[in-house]
Amino acid sequence: MFQALVNTASRLLNDLSRSWFRERFPAPEPAEAAPFLPRKYQRLERVVLTDEVSRTLFEEYAVHRKGARGDEETGWVLLGVRDVSEAVVLATLPAGAERSAGVAHVRFNCSGQALASRIVRQWDRRLIMLGVLHTHPGSLRHPSDGDYHGDSQWVGQLRGKEGVFGIGTADGTPAGGTLIARQPQPHMQALGELCLSWYSLREGDRNYRPVPVGLTLGPDLARSLHPVWVTIEHYADQLDRLCRQQAGVAFRVLSGPNGPALGVDVKLVAPGEVLRLVLCGDRAEYFLWRGDELLAVDPGEERVDRGVYLLLAELAGES
Amino acid sequence: MDFRPLNDTERRQLISALRGNAESDRAILMDRRDTTFAGTTEEVTDEEVISAIKSVPCHY
Numbered sequence: 001m002f003q004a005l006v007n008t009a010s011r012l013l014n015d016l017s018r019s020w021f022r023e024r025f026p027a028p029e030p031a032e033a034a035p036f037l038p039r040k041y042q043r044l045e046r047v048v049l050t051d052e053v054s055r056t057l058f059e060e061y062a063v064h065r066k067g068a069r070g071d072e073e074t075g076w077v078l079l080g081v082r083d084v085s086e087a088v089v090l091a092t093l094p095a096g097a098e099r100s101a102g103v104a105h106v107r108f109n110c111s112g113q114a115l116a117s118r119i120v121r122q123w124d125r126r127l128i129m130l131g132v133l134h135t136h137p138g139s140l141r142h143p144s145d146g147d148y149h150g151d152s153q154w155v156g157q158l159r160g161k162e163g164v165f166g167i168g169t170a171d172g173t174p175a176g177g178t179l180i181a182r183q184p185q186p187h188m189q190a191l192g193e194l195c196l197s198w199y200s201l202r203e204g205d206r207n208y209r210p211v212p213v214g215l216t217l218g219p220d221l222a223r224s225l226h227p228v229w230v231t232i233e234h235y236a237d238q239l240d241r242l243c244r245q246q247a248g249v250a251f252r253v254l255s256g257p258n259g260p261a262l263g264v265d266v267k268l269v270a271p272g273e274v275l276r277l278v279l280c281g282d283r284a285e286y287f288l289w290r291g292d293e294l295l296a297v298d299p300g301e302e303r304v305d306r307g308v309y310l311l312l313a314e315l316a317g318e319s
Numbered sequence: 320m321d322f323r324p325l326n327d328t329e330r331r332q333l334i335s336a337l338r339g340n341a342e343s344d345r346a347i348l349m350d351r352r353d354t355t356f357a358g359t360t361e362e363v364t365d366e367e368v369i370s371a372i373k374s375v376p377c378h379y
Contacts, residue, residue, distance in 0.1 A: 073378065129372060
Protein backbone atom coordinates (compact mmCIF):
# COMPACT_ATOMS: atom_id res chain seq x y z
CA MET A 1 0.00 0.00 0.00
CA PHE A 2 2.84 2.27 0.81
CA GLN A 3 4.18 1.83 -2.68
CA ALA A 4 0.80 2.87 -4.01
CA LEU A 5 0.86 5.98 -1.90
CA VAL A 6 4.38 6.95 -2.63
CA ASN A 7 5.26 8.34 -5.98
CA THR A 8 9.00 8.21 -6.29
CA ALA A 9 10.08 11.57 -7.53
CA SER A 10 11.57 11.97 -10.92
CA ARG A 11 14.54 14.21 -11.37
CA LEU A 12 12.20 16.95 -12.59
CA LEU A 13 10.02 16.63 -9.54
CA ASN A 14 13.09 16.63 -7.41
CA ASP A 15 14.21 19.87 -8.95
CA LEU A 16 10.80 21.46 -8.58
CA SER A 17 10.15 20.23 -5.11
CA ARG A 18 13.52 21.15 -3.76
CA SER A 19 12.51 24.75 -4.11
CA TRP A 20 10.21 24.06 -1.16
CA PHE A 21 13.24 23.15 0.86
CA ARG A 22 14.86 26.52 0.48
CA GLU A 23 14.10 28.44 3.58
CA ARG A 24 12.71 31.86 2.98
CA PHE A 25 13.41 32.81 6.55
CA PRO A 26 15.82 30.48 8.30
CA ALA A 27 14.60 29.67 11.75
CA PRO A 28 16.71 31.46 14.32
CA GLU A 29 18.71 29.33 16.68
CA PRO A 30 16.67 28.59 19.79
CA ALA A 31 17.68 30.89 22.60
CA GLU A 32 18.95 29.23 25.72
CA ALA A 33 16.91 30.12 28.73
CA ALA A 34 18.99 32.29 30.98
CA PRO A 35 19.16 30.88 34.46
CA PHE A 36 17.62 33.01 37.12
CA LEU A 37 15.68 32.61 40.28
CA PRO A 38 11.94 33.19 40.43
CA ARG A 39 11.55 36.94 40.34
CA LYS A 40 9.21 39.32 42.01
CA TYR A 41 7.59 41.52 39.45
CA GLN A 42 7.08 45.16 40.21
CA ARG A 43 4.78 47.58 38.46
CA LEU A 44 5.63 48.14 34.83
CA GLU A 45 7.58 51.37 34.50
CA ARG A 46 8.31 51.08 30.80
CA VAL A 47 7.32 49.21 27.67
CA VAL A 48 10.04 48.73 25.06
CA LEU A 49 9.26 47.88 21.44
CA THR A 50 11.87 46.63 19.04
CA ASP A 51 12.17 48.68 15.88
CA GLU A 52 10.73 45.86 13.76
CA VAL A 53 7.76 45.42 16.10
CA SER A 54 7.10 49.14 15.89
CA ARG A 55 7.30 49.06 12.08
CA THR A 56 5.00 46.03 11.93
CA LEU A 57 2.33 47.77 13.98
CA PHE A 58 2.39 51.02 12.02
CA GLU A 59 2.71 49.36 8.60
CA GLU A 60 0.00 46.76 9.13
CA TYR A 61 -2.31 49.33 10.73
CA ALA A 62 -1.91 51.52 7.63
CA VAL A 63 -2.54 48.55 5.32
CA HIS A 64 -5.59 47.56 7.36
CA ARG A 65 -7.11 51.04 7.04
CA LYS A 66 -6.79 50.90 3.26
CA GLY A 67 -8.34 47.42 3.02
CA ALA A 68 -11.92 46.25 2.56
CA ARG A 69 -12.38 45.97 6.34
CA GLY A 70 -10.58 49.21 7.09
CA ASP A 71 -13.49 50.68 9.04
CA GLU A 72 -13.40 47.84 11.53
CA GLU A 73 -11.28 47.59 14.64
CA THR A 74 -8.28 45.31 14.46
CA GLY A 75 -5.39 44.38 16.72
CA TRP A 76 -2.39 42.26 17.61
CA VAL A 77 -1.37 40.04 20.48
CA LEU A 78 2.00 41.10 21.87
CA LEU A 79 4.54 38.52 23.03
CA GLY A 80 7.85 39.33 24.62
CA VAL A 81 10.01 39.23 27.68
CA ARG A 82 8.87 40.49 31.06
CA ASP A 83 11.54 41.89 33.31
CA VAL A 84 11.06 43.10 36.87
CA SER A 85 9.60 46.48 35.90
CA GLU A 86 9.93 46.49 32.14
CA ALA A 87 8.37 44.60 29.23
CA VAL A 88 10.11 44.15 25.88
CA VAL A 89 7.78 43.34 22.98
CA LEU A 90 9.43 40.90 20.59
CA ALA A 91 6.61 39.45 18.49
CA THR A 92 3.26 40.54 17.05
CA LEU A 93 0.45 38.09 16.28
CA PRO A 94 -2.23 39.61 14.02
CA ALA A 95 -5.95 39.38 14.75
CA GLY A 96 -6.31 37.21 11.66
CA ALA A 97 -8.62 37.15 8.66
CA GLU A 98 -11.08 35.02 10.64
CA ARG A 99 -11.40 37.61 13.42
CA SER A 100 -14.80 38.82 14.48
CA ALA A 101 -14.80 42.59 14.20
CA GLY A 102 -16.92 45.62 13.52
CA VAL A 103 -16.69 49.37 13.98
CA ALA A 104 -16.97 48.96 17.74
CA HIS A 105 -15.34 45.64 18.63
CA VAL A 106 -12.69 43.11 17.71
CA ARG A 107 -12.29 39.53 18.85
CA PHE A 108 -9.12 37.90 17.61
CA ASN A 109 -8.94 34.51 15.90
CA CYS A 110 -7.15 32.91 18.80
CA SER A 111 -6.58 29.55 17.07
CA GLY A 112 -4.16 31.07 14.57
CA GLN A 113 -2.46 33.09 17.29
CA ALA A 114 -2.10 30.01 19.52
CA LEU A 115 -0.36 28.04 16.76
CA ALA A 116 1.82 31.03 15.92
CA SER A 117 2.86 31.30 19.57
CA ARG A 118 4.03 27.67 19.43
CA ILE A 119 6.07 28.50 16.34
CA VAL A 120 7.77 31.64 17.64
CA ARG A 121 8.43 30.03 21.01
CA GLN A 122 10.39 27.33 19.18
CA TRP A 123 12.74 30.17 18.31
CA ASP A 124 12.76 31.86 21.73
CA ARG A 125 11.35 29.99 24.72
CA ARG A 126 11.38 33.13 26.87
CA LEU A 127 8.44 34.68 25.04
CA ILE A 128 5.34 35.17 27.14
CA MET A 129 2.04 36.94 26.68
CA LEU A 130 2.51 40.63 27.45
CA GLY A 131 -0.72 42.17 26.25
CA VAL A 132 -2.76 43.41 23.34
CA LEU A 133 -2.88 46.36 20.98
CA HIS A 134 -6.20 47.16 19.34
CA THR A 135 -7.49 50.06 17.31
CA HIS A 136 -10.34 52.52 17.74
CA PRO A 137 -11.95 53.98 14.62
CA GLY A 138 -12.52 57.37 16.27
CA SER A 139 -10.23 59.49 18.39
CA LEU A 140 -10.51 57.69 21.74
CA ARG A 141 -6.87 57.21 22.65
CA HIS A 142 -7.67 55.33 25.83
CA PRO A 143 -9.13 51.86 26.42
CA SER A 144 -12.91 51.96 26.78
CA ASP A 145 -15.06 50.92 29.73
CA GLY A 146 -15.88 47.74 27.83
CA ASP A 147 -12.16 47.03 27.44
CA TYR A 148 -11.65 47.47 31.18
CA HIS A 149 -14.42 45.02 31.98
CA GLY A 150 -12.63 42.19 30.15
CA ASP A 151 -9.00 43.21 30.67
CA SER A 152 -9.32 43.68 34.43
CA GLN A 153 -10.31 40.03 34.78
CA TRP A 154 -7.84 38.76 32.20
CA VAL A 155 -4.62 40.34 33.56
CA GLY A 156 -4.67 38.12 36.65
CA GLN A 157 -3.22 35.24 34.62
CA LEU A 158 -0.29 37.24 33.20
CA ARG A 159 3.19 37.36 34.71
CA GLY A 160 3.21 40.09 37.32
CA LYS A 161 -0.58 40.10 37.04
CA GLU A 162 -0.20 43.07 34.77
CA GLY A 163 -0.74 43.55 31.05
CA VAL A 164 0.33 45.98 28.35
CA PHE A 165 -2.46 47.57 26.34
CA GLY A 166 -2.02 49.68 23.25
CA ILE A 167 -4.64 51.74 21.50
CA GLY A 168 -4.28 52.67 17.87
CA THR A 169 -6.07 55.69 16.44
CA ALA A 170 -5.80 57.54 13.17
CA ASP A 171 -6.45 61.03 14.44
CA GLY A 172 -2.96 62.50 14.42
CA THR A 173 -1.83 65.56 12.55
CA PRO A 174 0.81 64.65 9.99
CA ALA A 175 3.82 66.93 10.04
CA GLY A 176 5.06 68.13 6.69
CA GLY A 177 8.19 66.81 5.01
CA THR A 178 9.74 63.40 5.37
CA LEU A 179 7.62 60.99 7.35
CA ILE A 180 9.32 60.15 10.63
CA ALA A 181 7.90 58.84 13.89
CA ARG A 182 7.42 61.22 16.79
CA GLN A 183 6.78 60.73 20.48
CA PRO A 184 4.47 63.59 21.48
CA GLN A 185 4.07 62.19 24.99
CA PRO A 186 6.05 59.56 26.89
CA HIS A 187 3.30 56.96 26.38
CA MET A 188 2.55 57.84 22.75
CA GLN A 189 4.04 57.11 19.33
CA ALA A 190 2.87 58.90 16.21
CA LEU A 191 3.64 58.32 12.56
CA GLY A 192 1.71 60.55 10.19
CA GLU A 193 -1.92 60.36 11.23
CA LEU A 194 -1.47 57.08 13.11
CA CYS A 195 -1.03 57.16 16.88
CA LEU A 196 -0.26 54.33 19.28
CA SER A 197 -0.98 55.07 22.96
CA TRP A 198 0.34 52.67 25.59
CA TYR A 199 -1.11 51.72 28.98
CA SER A 200 -0.71 49.08 31.63
CA LEU A 201 -3.33 47.50 33.83
CA ARG A 202 -2.62 45.46 36.91
CA GLU A 203 -4.99 43.19 38.76
CA GLY A 204 -7.03 45.33 41.16
CA ASP A 205 -6.35 48.61 39.35
CA ARG A 206 -9.35 50.88 38.90
CA ASN A 207 -8.10 52.27 35.64
CA TYR A 208 -5.40 51.91 33.03
CA ARG A 209 -2.14 53.74 33.66
CA PRO A 210 -0.23 55.47 30.85
CA VAL A 211 3.12 53.73 30.55
CA PRO A 212 6.19 55.28 28.88
CA VAL A 213 7.19 53.55 25.67
CA GLY A 214 10.74 53.16 24.37
CA LEU A 215 12.39 51.74 21.28
CA THR A 216 15.32 49.41 20.87
CA LEU A 217 16.90 47.64 17.92
CA GLY A 218 15.56 44.15 17.49
CA PRO A 219 13.32 41.82 15.54
CA ASP A 220 9.66 41.07 15.36
CA LEU A 221 10.09 37.34 15.75
CA ALA A 222 6.65 36.66 14.27
CA ARG A 223 7.00 38.94 11.25
CA SER A 224 8.09 36.10 8.93
CA LEU A 225 4.82 34.35 9.77
CA HIS A 226 2.58 37.21 8.67
CA PRO A 227 2.78 36.38 4.92
CA VAL A 228 1.57 32.85 5.70
CA TRP A 229 -1.04 33.88 8.27
CA VAL A 230 -3.96 32.65 6.13
CA THR A 231 -2.30 29.23 6.04
CA ILE A 232 -1.67 29.33 9.77
CA GLU A 233 -5.34 30.10 10.42
CA HIS A 234 -6.51 27.41 7.99
CA TYR A 235 -4.51 24.62 9.60
CA ALA A 236 -4.33 25.97 13.17
CA ASP A 237 -6.45 23.38 14.95
CA GLN A 238 -5.02 20.42 13.02
CA LEU A 239 -1.41 21.47 13.56
CA ASP A 240 -2.08 22.26 17.20
CA ARG A 241 -3.32 18.69 17.70
CA LEU A 242 -0.22 17.41 15.97
CA CYS A 243 2.08 19.49 18.20
CA ARG A 244 0.37 18.34 21.36
CA GLN A 245 0.62 14.67 20.41
CA GLN A 246 3.92 14.53 18.58
CA ALA A 247 7.28 15.69 19.93
CA GLY A 248 9.80 17.15 17.54
CA VAL A 249 7.47 19.00 15.19
CA ALA A 250 9.35 22.00 13.80
CA PHE A 251 8.08 24.89 11.71
CA ARG A 252 9.72 27.20 9.22
CA VAL A 253 8.69 29.62 6.52
CA LEU A 254 9.71 28.47 3.04
CA SER A 255 9.89 30.19 -0.26
CA GLY A 256 8.47 28.23 -3.13
CA PRO A 257 7.12 28.58 -6.64
CA ASN A 258 3.76 29.88 -5.42
CA GLY A 259 5.07 32.28 -2.80
CA PRO A 260 5.82 31.77 0.87
CA ALA A 261 4.60 28.59 2.49
CA LEU A 262 4.60 27.08 5.95
CA GLY A 263 6.90 24.09 6.30
CA VAL A 264 6.19 21.55 9.03
CA ASP A 265 8.90 18.98 9.74
CA VAL A 266 8.20 15.76 11.58
CA LYS A 267 11.40 13.98 12.51
CA LEU A 268 11.48 10.28 11.77
CA VAL A 269 13.42 7.62 13.64
CA ALA A 270 16.22 7.09 11.14
CA PRO A 271 18.90 9.79 11.23
CA GLY A 272 18.35 12.42 8.57
CA GLU A 273 14.84 11.27 7.68
CA VAL A 274 12.16 13.91 7.79
CA LEU A 275 8.53 14.05 6.77
CA ARG A 276 7.90 17.58 5.57
CA LEU A 277 4.52 19.14 4.97
CA VAL A 278 4.42 22.18 2.74
CA LEU A 279 1.27 24.19 3.36
CA CYS A 280 0.19 27.08 1.20
CA GLY A 281 -3.32 28.42 1.63
CA ASP A 282 -5.56 25.34 1.73
CA ARG A 283 -3.11 23.26 -0.29
CA ALA A 284 -1.00 20.63 1.48
CA GLU A 285 1.88 18.68 0.00
CA TYR A 286 3.83 15.91 1.71
CA PHE A 287 7.46 15.05 1.12
CA LEU A 288 9.58 12.31 2.56
CA TRP A 289 13.22 13.20 2.72
CA ARG A 290 15.58 10.21 3.03
CA GLY A 291 19.15 11.33 2.77
CA ASP A 292 19.54 12.44 -0.84
CA GLU A 293 16.25 10.91 -1.93
CA LEU A 294 13.16 13.05 -2.03
CA LEU A 295 9.77 11.41 -2.35
CA ALA A 296 6.43 13.07 -2.91
CA VAL A 297 3.72 11.35 -0.94
CA ASP A 298 -0.05 11.58 -1.09
CA PRO A 299 -1.83 10.10 1.91
CA GLY A 300 -5.20 10.92 0.35
CA GLU A 301 -6.43 12.71 3.44
CA GLU A 302 -7.72 16.26 3.78
CA ARG A 303 -6.77 16.75 7.41
CA VAL A 304 -3.04 17.13 7.77
CA ASP A 305 -2.87 15.61 11.25
CA ARG A 306 -4.58 12.46 9.96
CA GLY A 307 -2.39 12.52 6.88
CA VAL A 308 0.76 12.56 9.01
CA TYR A 309 -0.41 9.68 11.16
CA LEU A 310 -1.39 7.60 8.13
CA LEU A 311 2.09 8.07 6.71
CA LEU A 312 3.76 7.33 10.05
CA ALA A 313 1.73 4.13 10.25
CA GLU A 314 2.84 3.12 6.76
CA LEU A 315 6.44 3.89 7.58
CA ALA A 316 6.18 1.84 10.78
CA GLY A 317 4.88 -1.08 8.70
CA GLU A 318 7.89 -0.76 6.43
CA SER A 319 10.46 -1.20 9.17
CA MET B 320 36.51 16.30 45.62
CA ASP B 321 35.57 19.52 47.34
CA PHE B 322 33.01 19.21 50.11
CA ARG B 323 31.90 22.47 51.62
CA PRO B 324 28.72 23.63 53.29
CA LEU B 325 26.47 25.92 51.27
CA ASN B 326 26.31 29.50 52.39
CA ASP B 327 22.96 31.08 53.24
CA THR B 328 22.32 32.49 49.79
CA GLU B 329 23.17 29.24 48.04
CA ARG B 330 21.01 27.29 50.44
CA ARG B 331 18.04 29.61 49.90
CA GLN B 332 18.44 29.39 46.14
CA LEU B 333 18.68 25.62 46.16
CA ILE B 334 15.63 25.25 48.38
CA SER B 335 13.72 27.63 46.15
CA ALA B 336 14.77 25.64 43.08
CA LEU B 337 13.75 22.34 44.64
CA ARG B 338 10.41 23.81 45.65
CA GLY B 339 9.88 25.19 42.13
CA ASN B 340 10.75 21.80 40.67
CA ALA B 341 8.38 19.93 42.98
CA GLU B 342 5.47 22.34 42.76
CA SER B 343 5.72 23.81 39.27
CA ASP B 344 7.93 21.44 37.28
CA ARG B 345 10.59 24.12 36.89
CA ALA B 346 13.91 22.80 35.67
CA ILE B 347 16.91 22.82 37.99
CA LEU B 348 19.95 24.00 36.09
CA MET B 349 23.37 22.45 36.37
CA ASP B 350 26.71 23.92 35.42
CA ARG B 351 27.85 21.74 32.53
CA ARG B 352 31.52 22.09 33.49
CA ASP B 353 31.43 20.85 37.06
CA THR B 354 27.75 19.80 37.61
CA THR B 355 27.27 22.37 40.37
CA PHE B 356 23.86 23.93 40.96
CA ALA B 357 23.39 26.84 38.56
CA GLY B 358 19.99 28.13 39.54
CA THR B 359 16.58 27.43 38.16
CA THR B 360 14.64 28.56 35.18
CA GLU B 361 11.33 30.28 35.07
CA GLU B 362 10.49 28.73 31.75
CA VAL B 363 6.97 29.44 30.62
CA THR B 364 5.10 26.54 29.09
CA ASP B 365 3.33 26.67 25.73
CA GLU B 366 0.11 25.90 27.54
CA GLU B 367 0.41 28.97 29.78
CA VAL B 368 0.91 31.25 26.77
CA ILE B 369 -1.85 29.59 24.75
CA SER B 370 -4.26 29.76 27.65
CA ALA B 371 -3.65 33.52 27.88
CA ILE B 372 -4.08 33.89 24.10
CA LYS B 373 -7.30 31.92 24.02
CA SER B 374 -8.80 33.95 26.83
CA VAL B 375 -8.05 37.41 25.40
CA PRO B 376 -11.34 39.22 25.89
CA CYS B 377 -13.24 41.02 23.17
CA HIS B 378 -12.07 44.62 22.82
CA TYR B 379 -14.31 47.59 22.15
